Amino acid sequence: MNSVRRTLLAALSLALLKPWAVLAATWNKDAFGAKTAADALKSLGIASAAPSSALAIEAPEIAENGAVVPIEITSKIPGTSSIAVIVDKNPFPLVAKFDFKEGALPFVKVNVKMGETSDVRVIAQADGKAHVATKEIKVTIGGCGG
Amino acid sequence: MAAGPMKMRATLAAGYTDIRVLMTHPMETGQRKDSDGKLVPMHFIQNITVKVNGKPALECQVSQGVSRNPVFTFRLKGGARGDKIEVSWLDNLGETNSVETAVA
Numbered sequence: 153m154n155s156v157r158r159t160l161l162a163a164l165s166l167a168l169l170k171p172w173a174v175l176a177a178t179w180n181k182d183a184f185g186a187k188t189a190a191d192a193l194k195s196l197g198i199a200s201a202a203p204s205s206a207l208a209i210e211a212p213e214i215a216e217n218g219a220v221v222p223i224e225i226t227s228k229i230p231g232t233s234s235i236a237v238i239v240d241k242n243p244f245p246l247v248a249k250f251d252f253k254e255g256a257l258p259f260v261k262v263n264v265k266m267g268e269t270s271d272v273r274v275i276a277q278a279d280g281k282a283h284v285a286t287k288e289i290k291v292t293i294g295g296c297g298g
Numbered sequence: 299m300a301a302g303p304m305k306m307r308a309t310l311a312a313g314y315t316d317i318r319v320l321m322t323h324p325m326e327t328g329q330r331k332d333s334d335g336k337l338v339p340m341h342f343i344q345n346i347t348v349k350v351n352g353k354p355a356l357e358c359q360v361s362q363g364v365s366r367n368p369v370f371t372f373r374l375k376g377g378a379r380g381d382k383i384e385v386s387w388l389d390n391l392g393e394t395n396s397v398e399t400a401v402a
Contacts, residue, residue, distance in 0.1 A: 179344040184361045220365045239363060243329065247363035256348070256355040257314055261371035265327070265363050 183246050189238050189273065192246040196236060201275050201284035204229060209274050209287045218266040218291040225260050231278040232258035241270035266291045301341075301389065304397035308383045315377030315401055317348065319385045320369045327362040342390055348372055349384040377401055 183195035193201075210224040225235055235258060236249045247264050258276065266272075269290045276283045302322030309316050321343065328340035340362060348356035356372055379401055386396035 178357075179359050184359070224371075242363050243327075244361055244363060246361055248358060248360040251357040251359075253355050253357065254353070255350055255374050257373040257375055259371075259373040261369075262360075263365035263369055265325075265365055 180249070183249070184244060186246060187244065189240045189245040192238060193275070196246075196249070196275075198236075198275055198277070198282045201282035204276070204283035204285060207274060207276050207283050207285040209272065209285050211272065211287055211289055214290045214292065215266060216292055218268070218293055220263045221266050221289060221291070222261065222263050223272060225262075225274050227258035227276045227278075227283075229258070229276055229278045229283055232276050233279075234277045235260060236275045236277075237262065237264065238273040238275065239264060239266055239270050240273060241268050242266065301393050301395060304385070304387075304395055306383065306385055306397045306399045308381075308399050308401045310377060310379060310401055313376065315374040315381065315383075317372045317374065317383055317385070318369065319372075319397065320367065321387055321395070322367055323387070323389065325362060325364055325366045325368065340390060343368065343387045344390050345388045346370070347384075347386050349382075349386075350374060350377075351382050352384075 180195060183192050186192035186195055206228040208226045215221040227235060232252065234249060234251045237247045238245045239247055248262060250260050252258050266289060271286050271288050274285045304321050306319040323343055324341055326338050326341040330338045332338050342362040343360055346358040346360060347354055355374055381401040383401060384396060384398045386394060388394045
């Protein structure tokens with residue numbers, strides 16, 4: 153076996169062994185590793201967001217169990233391409249970022265953990281502009297401890 | 299607890315398709331201690347992809363701030379009975395899983 157063939161085979165078997173490498177599209181390490189909401193937003197490339205009434209957050213006023221806080225987000229802003237969810241007082245505030253492609257409606261329901269009572273911020277990006285909606289959720293039992 | 303099976307339901311509603319998907323995953327934050335007082339290492343889903351008939355409709359990035367055994371609801375414009383929906387996830391340890399169903 154010549155060396156070229158060997159290298160090619162090695163590369164091929166590596167690719168076969170790591171099918172998830174293709175799946176590992178992007179995970180914004182800086183934004184998810186940020187310890188403040190401001191830093192997370194900076195890493196997401198969002199400078200300022202205007203409050204919008206077309207962005208709705210449906211969530212309980214008081215969450216009895218911080219380990220599972222259901223949050224439903226609906227955007228009526230035309231051209232919404234992504235929605236980010238930030239729990240201001242969590243150790244790592246950025247919880248999720250949803251990118252909507254062709255065929256998806258700008259809607260999502262997700263369960264999040266909340267360590268303590270906090271503002272939950274939802275930021276929608278549409279046509280290069282950022283919109284924000286905020287809701288305070290009170291937590292009686294935190295969901296991030298042991 | 300290790301990552302486990304997924305469950306999904308996709309139904310046709312008025313003008314949209316409703317997708318509910320459940321993932322079995324510990325979503326460890328790296329801050330919790332086990333019974334011996336040792337920190338349980340981080341283990342959480344990072345990427346979720348929703349495909350419709352093979353085409354990506356949603357790309358999600360999530361953190362350890364999502365609850366254990368995550369449940370998501372997504373919606374797609376229109377849709378038809380029999381559309382193939384595939385949801386897959388990838389976690390920080392490189393584990394992955396996926397589930398496929400047809401719109402009912």
